[in-house]
Amino acid sequence: MIWASVQDTMTGCSSYLVGDELTGQALVVDPLHSKTAAHYVLMAQDLGLSIAYVVDTHTHADHESAARELSEAAQATLALSHRAPVHFAYAPLKEGDRFHLGSVEVEVWEMPGHTPDSLCLVLRDLDRGGEPWLVMTGDVLFVGDVGRPDLGESSEAAVKEAARAQFRSLDRLMELPDYVEVYPAHFGASHCGGLYMSRKYCSTIGYERRYNTLLQARDPDRFVAEQLKFLKPPPENARKVRALNLGAAGSS
Template sequence: MDVEVLVTPGLGDNSYLVSSGGEAVLIDPQRDVERFLTAAASKSVVIREVLETHVHNDYVSGALEIRAATGADLAGPAGGRYEFPIRGLSDGDDVKVGDLRLVAMETPGHTPEHLSYLVFEDAADTPAAVFTGGSLMVGGAGRTDLLGAGLADELARAQYRTLHRLAHLPDEVEVYPTHGAGSFCGTGPAPRERTSTIGTERRLNRALAAGSEDAFVRQQLSDLMAYPAYYRHMAPINRSGPGLVSAIQPPRPLSPDQVARLRDGGAWVVDGRWRVPFARAHIPGSINVELDDTFGSYVGWVMPFAAPLLMVLPDPVDESLGEATTQLLRVGYERVEGYLAGGIGAWRDSGRPVASYRVAGLEELCRARRAGRVAHLLDVRQEVEWDRGRIPNSTHVFVGDLPDRLGDVPRDGEVWTICATGHRAALASSLLDRDGIAVRLVEGTGVDDFLRQCSDPL
């Protein structure tokens, strides 16, 4: 058995290409499938099966894309209520690929229909590995609140029973979860390791250390991070069957006139440049989501789902276009109308106005606070971060909640925005600027640095 882990860093997810005897099964693929096809070709294997562990809440599945490209069969939880042809699997059902037999194991908790897959080599009676999806994760367990508070307790109790069923597997069984470090589908901090073994998890996993079911439920449902707003759209899309990427119009280069016309008609402008150049000059009303691994997630947090988008891209444009488009398609944003050809320079050269706001570093913030010149300091970190430590007399609105809470932000003075590094504060600053609020971005530093280094008379 050969297992290749294909990580999607911005989502914190793993997909798996499992090969044997010239055949392969692909487990939990995302929508950008070329990398999976390339991996299979490099191993000279044919993808025969695609397996889903659950109806995903954090990305658009690539199962139908793989079937269109390879003719592979699809299988997933019988309880998934899929609306397209797929083999429904229940506890004990199996799929054979090469010399491998993958046996479904019902592991509800992260979602009600969740399956894990035990992998048996040749005629072995003991599994060599288990693909655990969003049940047992490295160091923790998949969260159980993504389908709403009404199901969270029931699913947490199911997750407790699932984890202890998995923990009875032999120590040497390899553990291959779908969710890992960087995923909002887990609870609490996750280690950097993407895979593990049952023995290691039995010794070190905090979810397995809970002393009782009730203790586990309390732990599972406490101190949770907020998750992106786009999540609520993923399960319906994955259940009904997403359209093929080939049918989606790719983004096209647009002139400043075209961008202005589309923006004025209701399209959102997302600018992927670094925060400081954006602050110095940007299209009025545009939103600054830096083009890093988390770009798609933060677009999906603050921009209306299925809204038409326009992009301003950092150099090199061709590379940025591919990365931005891929991330947006992964999370279901298909109406990317185009990008500004020539960037902000072309916009300026067309005679159109640009907007800007001020930027400050740690020392400037410290001096301004001591002098009483910071009218309002807005902390846009997650609530669990805020609870761990905050700057006195600052206010808190998580950046993901800001579009719906702009009315809570004071308008009688400049608002300084701060987070942990400047990344989320930059996004928040652009949202405030778009709404006509005077703003100053605190960049390259954050709350923890301030608390360590600034003596604050307040």
């Protein structure tokens, strides 16, 4: 497995490139418009890879995605949750779907909460073993924190319901073994998490299970109350950014 990450330290966004040495195929997850589509194409070329798949873990509201632009530039398959409410064509991903880059297996978990279309991608390197090696958690789980439930919701009841969904998704994530590495879509002062978000880019399921503040609330009511207690203000231009990422008419 070939692994690389690209961070934007201004916005606290992370994106990832995963490849397979033998087939030369690569997957890019959550590419950032601020880094440009060309950056990912050149990075793949430098690693001897060509981009076969581009996936966004969810409809981002805090930064502009380069997924559509990159999939066109690389002639790669653009794959999103089948729940993504976008206005352009894509390959729909559903719970339990698996696709392969040579020996790298990517398994799709539907993990609603932060948004209804949130996904986690569980990776195995079948050359080395059948157990999960790492999980790209999107905005479900961060280092020290979890994804906020309010960016796409307008009523208090809908935000609470999204927080409950987030609790169930995190509960499921905690079924993974301790050693599994965690690679979130954000770090630091990103708008998509809360007060406890670390500036560190990655972690493990075991460390988060023990020390992530919100994961210590093992009761859904307590979790919802804790999560809603200290919500940050939403990103200033969330509505406009979300419309851009949805490909809504007149947004670009």
